Amino acid sequence: MPELPEMETYRIFLNHNIINKPISKVEINREKSINRSVSDFIAQVQGKAVTKVKRRAKHLIFELNSCQYLLLHLMLGGWMFLGNENNAPDRTKQVILSFGELKLYFIGLRLGYLHLVSKEELDNKLKDLGPEPFDMRIADFVERISKKKGALKPLLVNQRFLAGIGNCYSDEICFEARLKPGKKADELSRNQIHALFNAIKPLLRKAIELGGYMDHPMFEGDQKTGGYNNSLLVYGREGKGCYRCGTQIEKMEISSNKSFYCPSCQE
Numbered sequence: 001m002p003e004l005p006e007m008e009t010y011r012i013f014l015n016h017n018i019i020n021k022p023i024s025k026v027e028i029n030r031e032k033s034i035n036r037s038v039s040d041f042i043a044q045v046q047g048k049a050v051t052k053v054k055r056r057a058k059h060l061i062f063e064l065n066s067c068q069y070l071l072l073h074l075m076l077g078g079w080m081f082l083g084n085e086n087n088a089p090d091r092t093k094q095v096i097l098s099f100g101e102l103k104l105y106f107i108g109l110r111l112g113y114l115h116l117v118s119k120e121e122l123d124n125k126l127k128d129l130g131p132e133p134f135d136m137r138i139a140d141f142v143e144r145i146s147k148k149k150g151a152l153k154p155l156l157v158n159q160r161f162l163a164g165i166g167n168c169y170s171d172e173i174c175f176e177a178r179l180k181p182g183k184k185a186d187e188l189s190r191n192q193i194h195a196l197f198n199a200i201k202p203l204l205r206k207a208i209e210l211g212g213y214m215d216h217p218m219f220e221g222d223q224k225t226g227g228y229n230n231s232l233l234v235y236g237r238e239g240k241g242c243y244r245c246g247t248q249i250e251k252m253e254i255s256s257n258k259s260f261y262c263p264s265c266q267e
Helices: 004-015 038-045 119-126 138-145 152-156 167-176 190-210 227-231
Strands: 025-028 050-056 059-064 069-073 079-083 093-099 102-107 113-117 250-254 257-261
Touching: 004 050, 004 059, 004 079, 004 190, 025 038, 038 113, 069 119, 113 119, 138 190, 152 167, 152 257, 167 190, 167 257, 190 227
Parallel strands: none
Antiparallel strands: 025 093, 050 059, 059 069, 069 113, 079 102, 093 102, 250 257
16 A cells, blocks of 8 residues: 555656646546546546645645645555556556546556545545654654554554554564564653654655655656665565564564564564
């Protein structure tokens, strides 16, 4: 599932390529991916322009010049491709927004959605999200985590606690902080809390710079997207040697979340 770095990569890319271009055509191939009737959705979106693409947690927000918004959550398996009929992936596209010959394809929206909402509806849908990692100060983090008792893994992926982090980056953050994903929040020392906090922002920034870990290309010739795959230290590396100590990476399940960690250099 795309996490903060993947959605931030999309945000940056789309802000450079579709802003202020009229949406010349809207195609809906799966009505469950939207929240209006097909005819109403098309009537409200076609002819409008995207004035800005913003991100909140794992959502993208397409701000339209009609004072409405398209709220996107890709969920598991969803991705986007910007191209044309000649280079589009040979995959089912649930929604297509055309900007002249340029088309934005929404692919794999089996669980994901693209909803047309008002400002009030947008605020209501996002109101329960926790703070953005890049906006978090150490004092705020200490205060929030001091109220928690459970394991770090489900805590870090809890969007009410901290927005945008999922299965992949929670494991990588714990590794950087030398803490097991199953470590209890109320067992952390002050130094361990600071180590956890200090791991979050640099790791997410690096992931954004390298194009995230999901390797579906955003456009033809895309050589950057998925570049963070080569920098993963524990996620998906079960049975392989730890880059720090050589111990085999192990996998465990915590609250139905799979987690990868080094049993030797994470405590």
